[in-house]
Amino acid sequence: MIGNFLDQFWSLTFGGLSLGFIYILIALGYTMVYGVLRMINFANSEIFMVGTFATIIVIRDLFKFTQASEPATGLRLWLVLATALIFSMLVSGALSMLVEIVAYRRLRRMNSGVLAPLISAIGVSMVLAESVRILTDSRPVASPRAMEKKFIGQFFDAGIRIDNTIIVTSALILFAVLITFVNRTRMGKAIRAVSMNPNAARLMGINIDGVVSATFLVGGLMTGAAGFFYTLKYENTASNIGFELGIAAFTAAILGGIGNIKGAFYGGLALGLLETYASFFLGTQWKAVTVFVVLVLVLYTRPNGLFGEALTQTRA
C-alpha cells in the first residue's frame, strides 16, 4: 500500500492540488461573505452547483459539443474555455447577489440575530438544488469533452495533465486579481473596512448595502469559476454536488481561518491534498467523513484556524 502510494505520489499530488484550487475558490465565497456579515452563506454550495451547469450550457448548447464530437484545438479551444469561465462566473456572481437580496437583506435590516438568516439561506439553498434537480430529472449531467486531456509534461513518474495545469494557473491568477482588488481598489477597501467594523464604516459614510452586494458578487464570481474548473476536471455534474463540495470548501475556509482571504488559500490547498491522499488509503466513499473529521478537529483544537479570528463567542 505504502509502495503504491509512493509510486503514485506525484500524480495524486497534482490531482490534489487542482482539487485544492477548486476548494480555494469556493472557500473564498464563504470567507468573503463571512468577513463582512459574520454569517455562513449556506447557499454558496448551490451557487457553485449552478456554476457547473453554466459551464455545461456553454459547452453543450452554445458551442454545440456532443459526446461524439471532436475536442476543440488551438484558438477555438481557448475561446470555448474563456467563454465558459466568464459565463459561469457571471451567472454565479449574479445569483450570489440575488441570494443576498432574497435571503439576507431584509433580515439584516431587521437586525434579526443569527438564526433567521441561516434558516432563510438554507431555504434558498434548498430551492436552488431542488429546481435544478427537477429540471435535470434527478440525473447527473455529463459535460461533452471540449478539450483533449493530454499530458503536457512529466514530473518524476507523473504526467502533468493539461486540465490540472489550466486549473492551477487560472486559479492563481484569479486569486492574485482578488487580492489586488481587495487591497487596492476603493470598493476593496470599503469591504475591508466593513469587515473590520461595520458601525464605524457606516458612520464614515460607506454604503453598507452596496458593500455587501459587492462582496456577494465577488464571492459568487470566484465560486462560479470553481464551477467551471470542476466541470473541466470531472466532466460531470449533478444537482446534488453542491453539498459535498460546499462542506469541503467550508472546511477549507475554517482550516485557514474563516474571514481570512489568505487563509482560504492555504486551507484549500491543505484540504485538497489531504482529501486526495486519504481517499487513496481509505477509499473514496469515506471522503466526506475525512473532511468532516478535519472540520471537527480544527473547530475543537484550533478554532482560530491557521490564520483567522476567534470563533468561540467571547463577547459580553
Next chain:
Amino acid sequence: MSTSILSLKSVTMRFGGVTALNDVTFDVKEKEILGLIGPNGAGKTTVFNVITGVYHITSGSIDLQGKSISGMKRYKITKGGIARTFQNIRLWGDMTALENVMTATDTHKRSGLVGGLFGSPVSRREEKRDKKRAQELLDFIGIGEYADRLARNLPYGVQRRLEIARALGTEPKLILLDEPAAGFNPAEKVELAKVIRKIRDAGYTILLIEHDMSLVMKVSDRVVVLDFGQKIADNTPQKVQDDPRVIEAYLGVPEDAS
C-alpha cells in the same frame, strides 16, 4: 473594622498589546457602597468583566471572601455570590418581569430537569417559594406592579430597575451595578439613590460604576478612581474630590460625561 468581601490584588488584564487594567488592587468591604469612577476608557467595565469571569485576568488574583474566583466558570461565580447589571440593558425581553427574576433565583435551586418533569415535591416547593421571592424583590425595588409585563414592553426606567431586581434574584453577597442611572432624569436619579441605599441596608454590598459624579459622591462610602487602567485614588468621596491626581485625570473632561 469590617472585613473585605472581595479583593483584587495586582490585577492586570491585557488584550493583545493593549493593557486595559494595570496592577489594580482594591478591596470591597462588607456592606459598603463602593463607587468606581474614572474617565471614559479607564477600565471600569473591564473590572466588572474580570470579576464576573467574562475575561480571564492576565495576572494577579481576585478573591471572594478569601477564595480565589479567577478562572471559575461564570455561572459558578454568580452562584458564589456576585451578580451584576449591564450598562446596555440585557434583559430577556420575551419573558415577563417576574420570569426574569425567577430565572435568576433558579441559581440556587436544587431541583433540576428531572424533578421538574415529574413534579417532585422539592421542585414544586421551590417553584412556589421562588415565585414569592421574585415578587418580593420586584416590590422591594418598587416595580412590583409590572410583574406580568413582558420585559421588552416596560418603560426604560423600569427596565433598568428590573436589571437590579434580577441581579438580586441570584441572592448575591456583592452586587455590581454598571451605570444604573444612565439615561435617567434628575428626579429618577434621586429615586435610584434611595433604592441603592435601601439595597445596602438590606445587607448587600454594592460596587457601583456611575458617570454621574453627584450621585456617586452622594451614595458611596468610598470611591476608587481608575485612569488608563490604573488605580489613582481610593478614599472617601470628599477626599477623592480634592485629590489633585483625580482632578488632573478629569481635566478637560466635563464632570457629567454621560
Next chain:
Amino acid sequence: MINLRDKGAAIWENQGRFGRIGIALGAMTVAAALPFMGGTILNTPIADYESVLVYPIAMFVLMAIGLNIVIGKSGLLDLGYVAFFAIGAYTMGLLGTRTGLNTWEILPIGIAMAMFSGIILGVPALKLRGDYLAIITLGFGEIVRIVALNLGTLGRSEGIINIPTPPGIFGIEYRFDSHRIYYWTLLMLILLAIWMVRRLSVRRAGRAWESIRQDEDAAELLGVPTFKYKVWAFVLGASVGGAAGVFYASKTLFIAPDNFTLQISILILACVVFGGMGNIWGVILGAVILGYLPDRIRFISDARLLVFGLVLVIMMNLRPDGLLPRKKREKVLPNKEKP
C-alpha cells in the same frame, strides 16, 4: 397581523377547568378519529390516506416536537436531526432482526442510543457558536448516513429488511397494513412528548432555555448553567427523534440509508419554522400541514422539497414567528397568585 395564538390562548384562559378538559378531549377525539375520514375531502389521492396519517404526518409531528426543544426552546440550530431518527431506526433494525427483543423492549434502548449520541455530538459541538453548531450537526447527519451506507453490519445501501412489527398488546394486533393501529400508538407517543415539553417549559428548565435563546451571555452571568441546559435540550430532542426512529423501522419493516438524508432534517426544520418556533401547538400545526399537503396536492408532491425550501425563505422573511407564534401576549388579568 392576526395573532391566532393569542386568540386561542384567550379562549383557553377564559375556560374553567371543565371547559379546558372538554377542549382537550375534543381535540384528542378529532385526532383519534382522523383515520375514519378517508372517504371525505381529506382523502389523499397520491398515497394511501391512512398510511399518510402515520408517515409523514404523525411521524413529522413527533419529530417536530423533538426538534422544537432544540431550536425553538433553546435557539440551537440542529441541522442533523435526522441522525437521531436514523440511530433509533437502525437500533430497531439491528436488534429486531438479530435478537429476540421486541419493539417495546427496543424502544428504550433506541431512545438511550439516540440520547447517548446526542451527548457525544452535543458536548463538544455546543461549545461552539450557533452557526458552527449548524455546520457540525449538518455534517453529523451525513456521517451517520454514510456510515450506514458503508458498514456491512448495517446492510450498506440495501439496508435492513424483515424488521419485526411490534407484538400485540391488550389484544391489539400490529399488522403491517393496520395503519390506524400504528397511528393511534403514535398519538400516544406524541401526547407523551407534549406532556414532557409542557412540563419542562413551565419550570426551571423552560426559563433556562428561554434565557439562553434570548441572551446566552446574560444567562450565564445570572447563574444559569447554560452549557448544561443546552446539552439537556439537545439530548431530549435526540430522545424524541430516537423514539420516532424505532417506531418508524417497526412500521416500514425495511430501512435503508436513503430514508435518512439531509432532506429529512430540513423538512422537520421547515415544519418547526412554519408552525412557529417555540410554540408546541404551532409546531404541531406546521408539521400536520407540511406533512399532509404534499400528499393532497399532486403538484406539491412532485416538488415537495422545493416547496419546503420556499416555506423556509418566505416564513423567515415575512413571518419569522410562524403561524402560531410563541408567547407574545401579556396577561391582562391581575396575577392571581400574588402573595
